[in-house]
Amino acid sequence: MSNETSGQQDDILRVEHISKRYGAVTALTDVSLRLGRGEVLGLLGDNGAGKSTLLKTICGFQQPTSGRILLNGEEVTFRSVTHARALGVDVVYQDLALINQLTVYHNMFLNREPVVRPIPLLRNRAMRKIAQEHLDEIGVKIPSVNAEVASLSGGQRQAIAVARAVFSDCKVLLLDEPLAAMGVKEGAMILDLVRGLKDRGEVSIIIIAHNYGQILDVCDRVNLLQGGKITFDKPSAETSVEELTEIVVAEYRRALEERHRSA
Amino acid sequence: MAARIGQLFLRQREASIVAIAVALFLYFWLSSTPDFVTHGSFVDIAQYMGPYVLIGIGLVLLMIMGEIDLSVGFVWTLAPFVVHFFVDSGLSTILAIIVTVLLLSLVGLVNGIVTTVFGVPSLIGTLAMGYIIFGFTLTWTAAQEVTMPTIEIGVGRWFGGEAWSEFLWATALVLVFHVFLTRTRWGLYTVSIGGNLLGARESGIKVNRIKVGNFMLCSSLGAVAGIEEAFRTSTIDPSAGQLSVVLIALAGVVIGGTAMTGGSGTMIGMWLGVLVLGVLGDGFNLRGISSNEDQIILGAAILLAMIANTYINRLRNAGRLQGKV
Numbered sequence: 001m002s003n004e005t006s007g008q009q010d011d012i013l014r015v016e017h018i019s020k021r022y023g024a025v026t027a028l029t030d031v032s033l034r035l036g037r038g039e040v041l042g043l044l045g046d047n048g049a050g051k052s053t054l055l056k057t058i059c060g061f062q063q064p065t066s067g068r069i070l071l072n073g074e075e076v077t078f079r080s081v082t083h084a085r086a087l088g089v090d091v092v093y094q095d096l097a098l099i100n101q102l103t104v105y106h107n108m109f110l111n112r113e114p115v116v117r118p119i120p121l122l123r124n125r126a127m128r129k130i131a132q133e134h135l136d137e138i139g140v141k142i143p144s145v146n147a148e149v150a151s152l153s154g155g156q157r158q159a160i161a162v163a164r165a166v167f168s169d170c171k172v173l174l175l176d177e178p179l180a181a182m183g184v185k186e187g188a189m190i191l192d193l194v195r196g197l198k199d200r201g202e203v204s205i206i207i208i209a210h211n212y213g214q215i216l217d218v219c220d221r222v223n224l225l226q227g228g229k230i231t232f233d234k235p236s237a238e239t240s241v242e243e244l245t246e247i248v249v250a251e252y253r254r255a256l257e258e259r260h261r262s263a
Numbered sequence: 264m265a266a267r268i269g270q271l272f273l274r275q276r277e278a279s280i281v282a283i284a285v286a287l288f289l290y291f292w293l294s295s296t297p298d299f300v301t302h303g304s305f306v307d308i309a310q311y312m313g314p315y316v317l318i319g320i321g322l323v324l325l326m327i328m329g330e331i332d333l334s335v336g337f338v339w340t341l342a343p344f345v346v347h348f349f350v351d352s353g354l355s356t357i358l359a360i361i362v363t364v365l366l367l368s369l370v371g372l373v374n375g376i377v378t379t380v381f382g383v384p385s386l387i388g389t390l391a392m393g394y395i396i397f398g399f400t401l402t403w404t405a406a407q408e409v410t411m412p413t414i415e416i417g418v419g420r421w422f423g424g425e426a427w428s429e430f431l432w433a434t435a436l437v438l439v440f441h442v443f444l445t446r447t448r449w450g451l452y453t454v455s456i457g458g459n460l461l462g463a464r465e466s467g468i469k470v471n472r473i474k475v476g477n478f479m480l481c482s483s484l485g486a487v488a489g490i491e492e493a494f495r496t497s498t499i500d501p502s503a504g505q506l507s508v509v510l511i512a513l514a515g516v517v518i519g520g521t522a523m524t525g526g527s528g529t530m531i532g533m534w535l536g537v538l539v540l541g542v543l544g545d546g547f548n549l550r551g552i553s554s555n556e557d558q559i560i561l562g563a564a565i566l567l568a569m570i571a572n573t574y575i576n577r578l579r580n581a582g583r584l585q586g587k588v
Binding site: 081082085096097098099100101102106110111113115120121122124 | 442446447448451452454455457458459461462463465466467468526527
């Protein structure tokens with residue numbers, strides 16, 4: 001269930017007036033967005049619109065030039081991705097941060113592995129059991145938690161990365177192009193996973209994508225990012241792929257005309 | 264049924280190298296190489312293996328992370344001189360060995376810092392470090408051989424003097440480090456760093472600490488290898504060790520299935536890789552092939568073993584892909 005009606009005071013994450021410049025290049029201009037508790041927000045935009053920059057700023061990979069980020073109403077400065085993660089903001093990248101050479105369960109527990117005492121050997125059996133339970137709980141199906149991640153499909157890897165983030169008590173999950181380079185079935189699996197998480201209501205999710213069709217379906221609300229600015233903010237029920245596409249194409253035409261005029 | 268067993272076997276990472284080792288052994292045995300299946304011949308193989316396996320352990324840890332240590336062979340050269348120095352200064356032999364190993368682990372500390380903090384590729388950084396240590400060794404010892412004092416030989420019997428002692432130490436350590444690599448957080452992080460450096464760092468793994476630690480382990484093991492060799496031969500030779508031992512151990516490591524590109528590696532495979540080199544050397548030696556021609560055959564054998572390895576691994580991967588739906 002979406003939380004559109006809840007007041008802005010209840011937002012888990014708020015980005016206020018964020019700008020990001022790299023030397024002379026301005027990647028983001030006064031971007032503000034809000035993410036309600038348990039909400040799934042689609043952050044859409046064409047290539048080069050500033051999606052990646054915004055994502056990197058929210059997840060602690062880089063600091064904004066100006067503006068601020070509020071988590072649970074409190075202003076925060078993420079010093080690093082690790083820091084943001086510790087505060088409950090986690091990102092699942094396109095090029096995943098899983099370790100391909102390790103098993104699924106070792107990945108799930110990476111850097112939080114339980115060990116026995118006094119000789120600190122890994123408690124593999126316990127990890128396998130908990131990892132399996134957790135994957136079952138949120139509905140991720142893979143051949144085996146013992147499988148090397150390298151042997152899994154792109155969708156399965158993505159699902160495990162999401163499961164790991166949720167498993168590590170993440171409250172705000174950022175998904176960067178979760179459907180890119182993914183087959184239809186794989187994409188459907190990821191979208192099902194997102195729906196499942198939405199129903200559980202424990203995490204709030206921002207999905208970054210340039211492909212509107214499938215995304216619109218799972219999002220409560222969509223924001224459109226164009227040329228480093230948020231130009232559009234509507235509940236997804238009140239918009240359509242056609243409307244979004246039209247806006248982006250119109251913007252493209254306008255830019256093209258301007259270039260012609262100045263040439 | 265046979266195909267099934269074959270599949271199960273192929274699934275093991277060390278499968279290809281076991282196959283190669285067995286084939287070689289059978290070849291030398293069945294082609295009735297004189298004295299190949301004798302105690303003396305096995306002792307030769309074991310004594311050959313000991314030191315390479317020791318530094319191979321350190322190299323496996325480093326190569327999994329995509330790093331290397333060329334200086335370990337020069338630590339090998341220096342270590343027994345340091346033991347000798349401490350014994351001369353009045354330390355008991357056991358204490359001298361322990362102090363030497365700890366002291367020379369600092370070489371690894373420097374190697375690690377040069378690699379992680381200054382960002383020098385370890386191939387170059389450790390080569391430079393190797394020359395520095397070697398030059399220091401030659402200057403300090405005036406490039407003179409030294410005889411191990413008898414008192415050291417006494418304690419050194421169980422540490423390298425007896426026929427099997429070095430081999431048994433090395434093999435025991437392989438088993439310990441196999442568990443270390445596959446059953447501890449440190450081992451897991453070592454693999455993670457080699458497999459996905461950024462991912463490892465982002466999940467909060469202290470990448471530099473692990474790297475420096477493994478460099479220190481490698482140097483320590485190089486010191487142990489040098490000391491054991493000196494006890495075995497009862498002389499301390501400034502021309503021992505050096506780069507050639509690193510390269511031979513490296514061959515063993517790679518034949519054993521550790522990826523040059525990092526991300527995967529096995530201790531058991533390394534042990535088998537060094538065994539293959541040992542069996543080859545021993546077998547051709549017993550067939551009366553001179554040590555000059557031996558080099559050609561060794562080189563060719565390394566190539567063949569690697570080609571076989573790559574081929575069998577390709578089969579493995581194909582099997583794995585088929586197994587996946």
